[in-house]
Amino acid sequence: MSAEQDQDGRVAAWSETELGVEGVVRDVVRAPAAVLSTPGADVDPCAAETVRLAADLVATMRVSPGCVGLAAPQVGVSARVFCVDVADHPKTRTHHGTFVLCNAEVVEASRNEKAREGCMSVPDLTGDVKRATRVVVRGRLPGTGEEVTVVTDAFEARALQHEIDHCAGLLFLDRAAGAHAIHPRKTYL
Amino acid sequence: MTTHLAATVLGHDRPGIIAETTAILAGLGLNLEDSSMTLLRGHFAMTLVCSGPVPAAEVEAALAPLADDGTLVVTVREVPTEDVPATRGTSWVLTVHGGDRPGIVSAVAAEVARVGGNITDLTTRLAGELYLLVAEIDLPADVDVEAVGAAIRAAGEELGVGATLRPAEADEL
Numbered sequence: 001m002s003a004e005q006d007q008d009g010r011v012a013a014w015s016e017t018e019l020g021v022e023g024v025v026r027d028v029v030r031a032p033a034a035v036l037s038t039p040g041a042d043v044d045p046c047a048a049e050t051v052r053l054a055a056d057l058v059a060t061m062r063v064s065p066g067c068v069g070l071a072a073p074q075v076g077v078s079a080r081v082f083c084v085d086v087a088d089h090p091k092t093r094t095h096h097g098t099f100v101l102c103n104a105e106v107v108e109a110s111r112n113e114k115a116r117e118g119c120m121s122v123p124d125l126t127g128d129v130k131r132a133t134r135v136v137v138r139g140r141l142p143g144t145g146e147e148v149t150v151v152t153d154a155f156e157a158r159a160l161q162h163e164i165d166h167c168a169g170l171l172f173l174d175r176a177a178g179a180h181a182i183h184p185r186k187t188y189l
Numbered sequence: 190m191t192t193h194l195a196a197t198v199l200g201h202d203r204p205g206i207i208a209e210t211t212a213i214l215a216g217l218g219l220n221l222e223d224s225s226m227t228l229l230r231g232h233f234a235m236t237l238v239c240s241g242p243v244p245a246a247e248v249e250a251a252l253a254p255l256a257d258d259g260t261l262v263v264t265v266r267e268v269p270t271e272d273v274p275a276t277r278g279t280s281w282v283l284t285v286h287g288g289d290r291p292g293i294v295s296a297v298a299a300e301v302a303r304v305g306g307n308i309t310d311l312t313t314r315l316a317g318e319l320y321l322l323v324a325e326i327d328l329p330a331d332v333d334v335e336a337v338g339a340a341i342r343a344a345g346e347e348l349g350v351g352a353t354l355r356p357a358e359a360d361e362l
Contacts, residue, residue, distance in 0.1 A: 030317065030318075030319070031286060031287075031319045032286065032287045032288040032289075032318055032319045032320070032350075037286075037287070037351045122316070122319065123316075123317075124316035124317060124319075125314060125316050125319075125321065130358065170353070171286070173284055173286050173321055173323070174284045174286075174353040175284075175355075176282065176284055176323045177282070177358075178282055178310065178323070178325050178357065179282075179310035179311055179312040179323050179324055179325050180310070180312060181323065182312060182314060182321060182323055184314070184316075
């Protein structure tokens with residue numbers, strides 16, 4: 001087993017019970033809230049406030065219909081923390097269940113594809129966005145602060161890039177493929 | 190003699206407007222060369238350029254029944270043939286979003302015009318309190334793109350909106 005696969009296993013085995021705190025459901029902020037356009041600050045993954053934030057993100061994602069990822073700026077906190085869970089999405093191939101990453105960055109990306117994205121913070125619009133379908137993402141787990149590497153593809157890769165963008169103060173609108181790439185949303189989950 | 194005509198149809202949306210308009214144009218032997226059709230705040234808006242051996246006044250008269258119920262406005266004008274010049278500069282996509290207020294489009298467009306840039310496509314959307322502008326822009330080859338981006342961001346900041354400028358990617362296959 002390679003080191004990367006081993007680290008993938010650690011992320012796949014992770015669950016929010018490791019955090020040891022009960023998450024609180026928070027309000028999701030919507031554009032044009034300034035926090036969504038502000039680059040988030042690095043966090044100390046071992047700090048108690050980061051652990052609480054991680055638990056709150058997971059709790060808020062769980063109660064939000066169709067939500068496959070949520071970043072700290074979306075609950076009003078300008079910090080580089082997000083959670084993801086694409087396990088039940090039909091476009092998912094590889095997935096690692098529920099996990100939270102702190103200070104994450106894309107270290108490898110390849111095979112771009114365009115697809116339509118929506119966002120809880122931009123509820124009335126969707127947009128065509130080109131993103132890599134194979135990525136390697138490195139970040140730290142909240143609580144223990146372990147550095148982990150996630151190697152993934154397809155929908156999980158897209159979700160990770162969308163959330164990492166949130167942490168950098170970017171919305172999918174900032175990556176629209178062109179003037180005809182933004183559409184009024186027709187169905188709400 | 191073949192003429193080029195620009196037709197606009199604007200007004201209350203309902204099913205069938207495109208089918209009826211294009212059927213009349215086809216019946217006159219006109220060829221649809223370019224068109225843009227969308228809903229703007231629920232209003233139907235169509236602009237099309239067509240060509241054929243029919244005078245503008247005759248086409249407008251043929252389309253007039255579309256406006257009989259008073260909910261649509263139809264105009265037809267002759268336009269000169271335009272050669273589409275090859276772009277010698279670079280192509281960019283500009284996204285601007287933030288709280289809605291008057292003046293966002295004009296402030297951004299002014300910065301593009303200042304350097305001789307040309308906006309080739311532009312869409313704006315108002316969604317709740319969020320105002321969004323996405324534009325495709327050609328910039329002259331000798332322009333300092335970073336400076337243009339900075340000027341647009343500065344204009345946006347004065348209005349409380351953020352801007353992102355990035356290359357328009359085309360996949361050559």
